[in-house]
Every structure is written in structure tokens, then in C-alpha cells.
Amino acid sequence: MDETKITLHRWQEPAACHVIQKIRYEVFVEEQKVPADEEIDRFDPVSLHVLVHLKTRNGVYEPVATGRLISDGHIGRIAVLKPYRGRGIGLLMMEVLEKKAMEKGISTVELDAQLQALPFYEKAGY
Template identity: 45%
Template sequence: MSVGLAVRLGSWGELADKASAIRFTVFVDEQKVPAELELDEFDAVSCHALAQVGAAVVGTGRLLPDGHIGRMAVLAGWRGQGVGAALLRALIDEARRRGMARVVLNAQTHALGFYARFGFSPEGGEYEEAGLPHRTMHRAL
């Protein structure tokens, strides 16, 4: 894990500027997700996580009220350094704190192994979301 890595949780009102900048860089610029799909009505009701190393904002994710974890994004230069793991742990801990019995996510297929390391199991078959292959995964809390 990167030295000085901190994860902050907050509302969309508090974290929107920084979280949306990372999401647009990763999903829209890198992965070519259509910009109009990136922000949605769930942002306003979700708990957002922001990963920072010093003053640099390097990753984000969110927890929806129904237990879905999503919009996990880490800037390219910070991948493989524990940022995604710290974000996922923080969101799982928040779900547990809120009394949720399980968490669910829609994983891009290239990230299945990452989520499996945190106890997530795939369910159902592969499907396309925003032009990218995904599988649903879940974990009991």
C-alpha cells in the first residue's frame, strides 16, 4: 500500500468535483464509456469514497443505499499500489456499519480476480454494461 494513502467517505455534495474528475479520466477517457452514462441519479444518494495520497486524489468508488458498490476507479499511475483495495475495504466497512447483510457489484471481467481476493463470488453469466464485459459479484457481510 502507498505510504500516506487515506480514504475519505462523504456525500456527493462533498466529493463530486474530485470523484467525477477521476471517473471521467478512467471510464470516459480511458475506457471510452459514453460521458452521458457516467453520472447518474444514484450519485446523490450514495456514500462516496475518495482515495488520496498527500494532496493527490488517486481513486474513488461509491456505495448505494441498496448495498451495491460501484464506480470503482483508480488513476492508471496508482494501480497495483493498494488504492483499489483501500477503497473497497472502506466501502465494505461502511456497508457493514450501515447494517447491510451483503454487498453486490458489477465487476468488469478483467477485475474478477481482484474482487475475489476480497471474498466476492460471481453469480450469473457475463453481460455487457456501457460497452464493457461484466459479471455480477456478491459478498455476505
């Protein structure tokens, strides 16, 4: 995998929130045709969000993926920009979010996923 940087954020961080929304909009609304008014929900402000950044040729880290962990142990909104899929980025995010859940004392994580994402989640052990 390319050189990566993983950062954790709260929805209340304006710069991070903007990047998270941009990635999710591109993946869910534009690509998967999820209605825009359903993409952001009441769980975003209380979730822990992860951003994965890949180092570019000029040494700059570009955000390419995001996901979230809700306080009840639900992992969701896993979004990897299309050109970066198949590189293990989604699995890396799942590992980070699962680890954070364990650190918070959450013994079981759950997820809701779209049917087309089932092979990815099976590969992740779900």
C-alpha cells in the same frame, strides 16, 4: 503502501463531487471508453462516496481513487488512476466501503463489474 488519507463524501459536496467526477471521467470515459452520458447516474446523489488521497513528496495529499456505496449495498464505480494501480488502493477502498455497509446494517454487499476487472474483485474476495 504510500501514506494515504481516506475521506467520505456525499454527491452534494461541490468540491468533492468535482474531484470524484474528474477521477471517474479519466478512468471510465477516457480510458475505458464508457459513454460520458452513462458515467453519472441516478445513484450518485444517494450514494456514499470514498476518495483515497496519497501523500506526495511535497507533503500534499493528491486524490487518486474513488468508489461508491449505494444504500442497497451495491458497491461500484471503483476507479483508481492508472499510475497508482497495483498498490492496494482498490482493495483498501473495498474494505472501507464494506465496513460502511456493515455499519449501516447491510449484511450483504453486491457489485456489478466490468469483465476486465474480474481478477481485482476475485482478489477482494468476490
